[in-house]
Amino acid sequence: MADKRLAVVTGAARGIGRAIVFELLRQGRIVAGLDIREDQLKELTQAVKEAGFEVLTRCVDITQTDRLTEVLESLAVEYGGIGILVNNAGITRDKLMIQMEDEDYDKVMSVNLRAAFTATRVAARSMIRNKFGRIVSISSVAGVMGQAGSANYAASKAGLIGMTKSIAREIGKKNITANCIAPGFIQTDMTAVLPDMVKKAAMEVIPVKRFGTVEDVARAVAFLSGDDAGYITGQVLCVDGGMAM
Numbered sequence: 001m002a003d004k005r006l007a008v009v010t011g012a013a014r015g016i017g018r019a020i021v022f023e024l025l026r027q028g029r030i031v032a033g034l035d036i037r038e039d040q041l042k043e044l045t046q047a048v049k050e051a052g053f054e055v056l057t058r059c060v061d062i063t064q065t066d067r068l069t070e071v072l073e074s075l076a077v078e079y080g081g082i083g084i085l086v087n088n089a090g091i092t093r094d095k096l097m098i099q100m101e102d103e104d105y106d107k108v109m110s111v112n113l114r115a116a117f118t119a120t121r122v123a124a125r126s127m128i129r130n131k132f133g134r135i136v137s138i139s140s141v142a143g144v145m146g147q148a149g150s151a152n153y154a155a156s157k158a159g160l161i162g163m164t165k166s167i168a169r170e171i172g173k174k175n176i177t178a179n180c181i182a183p184g185f186i187q188t189d190m191t192a193v194l195p196d197m198v199k200k201a202a203m204e205v206i207p208v209k210r211f212g213t214v215e216d217v218a219r220a221v222a223f224l225s226g227d228d229a230g231y232i233t234g235q236v237l238c239v240d241g242g243m244a245m
């Protein structure tokens with residue numbers, strides 16, 4: 001079913017974001033992918049074309065508030081509003097807390113949390129006007145359970161959960177839902193670099209005994225941003241093989 005509502009995905013060029021773009025396209029959405037990496041956005045455009053779809057892309061560093069606002073506002077004007085926002089872009093700067101610099105903290109917070117706030121604020125204005133919206137933010141089990149070596153990252157991901165619940169309360173009456181997905185260990189570039197010891201220890205605490213796939217997360221995004229999830233808001237859906245229950 002074709003749906004004229006625009007879906008915006010941040011951090012769309014690779015990993016989970018890229019899988020979300022493909023899944024939403026398969027659902028018949030018009031999708032705009034934002035990312036800081038122009039070369040990888042070009043590759044995405046090509047791969048999407050080869051799969052028989054089309055994607056809009058915008059190269060933007062989402063921590064640049066003015067530029068992000070301008071890009072989202074112009075997309076909203078062009079496409080009659082933003083129907084779906086997926087706050088997916090995220091980074092890590094893992095260190096033991098006592099060695100962590102303010103800069104490590106600020107950088108992670110600015111990409112993972114502040115930019116998600118900015119994007120949500122802009123998108124929500126057009127959602128309120130259109131009396132429809134679905135906001136899905138990619139948190140993490142680290143934000144639910146905490147994670148040694150990731151105090152900055154876990155704080156940003158827990159922050160997304162608090163932000164989401166607040167928005168859900170604020171604008172639910174406008175037919176806008178806001179939810180988080182908290183992935184566990186997913187096979188991506190982000191987890192490929194983990195030492196074998198860490199991967200082995202992770203496997204011990206995952207009841208289904210495998211790392212997730214990017215598609216596992218993308219399908220959950222498609223559900224929460226779709227018509228069947230209109231009565232679900234303010235929730236955290238863990239896509240983690242049972243790790244954080």
Ligand code: NAI
Pocket residue numbers: 010011012013014015016017034035036037060061062063088089090091111138139140141182183184185186187188189190191
């Ligand atoms: P990734 O590193 O493969 O992809 C992240 C994308 O965000 C990249 O394309 C990157 O260029 C983009 N990005 C980074 N900073 C940006 C900026 N300032 N402006 C615009 N784009 C920017 O990461 P992955 O693994 O696909 O993760 C996606 C999301 O899922 C992140 O929020 C991550 O924290 C979260 N997550 C990932 C898990 C995993 O196991 N991979 C587990 C739990 C959560």
